[in-house]
Amino acid sequence: MEPPPLALVSLVLLCSAGLTRSLSITSVDQSMFEKAQGEKVTLPCTFVLSEEDEGPLDIEWVLIPADNQKKEQIIIMYAVDRIYNNYYAAMTGRMQFTNSDPKSGDGSLDILNLKSTDTGTYQCKVKKAPGVQSQKIQLTVLVKPARTKCSVEGPQEIGKDVILKCVSQEGSPLLSYNWRRVSGIQELPVASTLNKNSGELLLKNASQAYSGTYSCVASNRVGTDECSIELNVTPPINTAGVIVGAIIGTLLGLFILAFLVFCCCKKQREKKYEKEVHHEIREDVPPPKSRSSTARSYIGSNRSSLGSMSPSNMEGYTKTPYSQVPSEDFERPPGQNPAFAPSKVAAPNLSRMGAVPVMIPAQSKDGSIV
Structure with missing residues (x-):
């Protein structure tokens, strides 16, 4: 393999020297942060300018969404010696530059009172023409375990077998549970x-020695x-006795209920009968005749008969048994003999009318004729 030409090597070295003299970001030691909800985090972004960077200084912090279809969101920016922090309403009042004068070389960002929705990828962009540099930082906001509840199953x-359960209503994964006896x-x-x-603790074949206080840490x-x-292991309950007692109690309750229903029905029937008898009116039955009027009419008729009798027809009358007289139709006042009341017609008048004096036998108190 032939060595590269000298001109090409010189060009690469010249470019490398030019890059080292341009703007550069120096805070590259940490690209991932994990913080708890409610805490504070400082995302670093320090930089160094070169003499060739003559344009205005711009520093932008951008939130990159997890969905690639969504646009980047500027959350804070420094430009022309001024800070703009009203781009992202979700962090208004909770973010600021760490250094109040970012042009000094420190464009780090402080986020206060972290929320779980603050989790995401943040990018720091530093521009000073012709130099442009950027750095991405991954922030994960975790939620501490909270509202942890313990319970017993079985x-x-x-x-x-008894199972002790432990569950946290809040908390970022991965959660770990550990039981201990206190x-x-x-x-x-x-x-x-x-x-x-x-978070489950299984206690097999429990005994009274297992009783005590147990604690779970999430x-x-x-x-x-x-x-x-608190776990309290007790002897088994007498199930048969409980069942028998429940049955007896149920039967007793049913008996009392039936007795009350019977009494109520009986009372209702009695009230209904008394109401019907009291209000029953029979218009077709004439009122009963008084005994006194009956007796007077009977005596009056007999007197008329006696007054018209002659000695010739007295024989048939005397033969009539005295017992046939309806004694039940007479009203006998107490202390008086059952003699006929005297006629209201005077004796001279009776003589003119042709009446014949007749002796009427008297009757004693015991009913015998005197």
Whole structure:
């Protein structure tokens, strides 16, 4: 292989010398940053100018989107001795140049109170004609584990398998979980299995010696969070007794309910019957005759008959049994003999009418004829 011509070598050396004399960025020691949410980060961008760079100095920080279809977003810029920081609303008030005078050679950027949405690729561009240089930095904002909760799965009984679970509601991957015992014996039971990725601690064939306080620590590259739980392993519950008690209680409750329903129905029937009897009106039945009016009418008719009787027809009347007289139709006032009431017609009038005096047998209190 022949050596390159002398003229070509001279041209390459001249170009290399010219490049070294142009603008250059010196902060190339770190191109990736990982920070926690809420913290502060400084993205470095220091540079050196050359005598050949005579144009105005421009410094731009640009956010390069992950989607290539989207345009780059200018977030802050220094031009003509002035700072412009109102290009990107999502970082307004949270970003600034590290040096208040970037033309001194330090165009580094400070981002305050980091958010997870700040994750992305940032590019620093330094322009001073004819020199132009740029540098990309990858920023990853991680979220610390937070709102970590511990729980128990499975019956806490002797001889059963118990699972202790640990989950963080917040936190950037990759999360790692670690269980430890904080009461009694500090070491975990021998018959236990820990899954650091899922946060599950399996305790096989639990015994009362497993009882105590357990703590779980969730961690990632930027922070940790912790929770704890109390485990109380007890003897098995008498299931048969519980079932029998539940059945007896249920039957007793049903019996009481049925009794109450029966009483309510009976009460309703009684109220309905009393209401029907009380309000029943029969218009087709005439009111009953009083016993006193019946007795008076009967006595009056007998007196009329007696008044018109002659000695010839008294024989048939005297033969009539005294017991056939309807005694139930008479009203007998207490303390009085059952004698016929005296007629209201005077004796002289009866004589003019042709009536014949008749002796009417009297009756004693016991009903015998005197």
